[in-house]
Amino acid sequence: MTVKRTIVFDDEADFLLRQVAARAGISASAWLSAVTRREALRTGAAAQPDAEQHCRYDEQELLAAEGAA
Known part of the structure; x- marks a missing residue:
């Protein structure tokens, strides 16, 4: 879904x-998203409860976010 x-x-x-x-x-x-x-x-x-259906986090993006926290 996009907005x-x-x-x-x-x-x-x-x-x-x-x-x-x-x-x-x-x-x-795409870059802004x-x-x-x-x-x-x-x-x-906090992600939306059904974020897995609507957001596409790739593994590198999640690791980068976790590493920057």
Whole structure:
């Protein structure tokens, strides 16, 4: 499942977002989704009860989040 959001960035944030997403070889949206999940896990956010059905955490992402905590 995906949700469409409208997000406003200042020029510098937009520049950086496009740069890091391109470097990762993914869309800005995919990069933001991955970073949001990783940061939420790192800071202790609780996942939705049915998160396994809606979120795709890969093993490296989970390990990175746990290691950064």
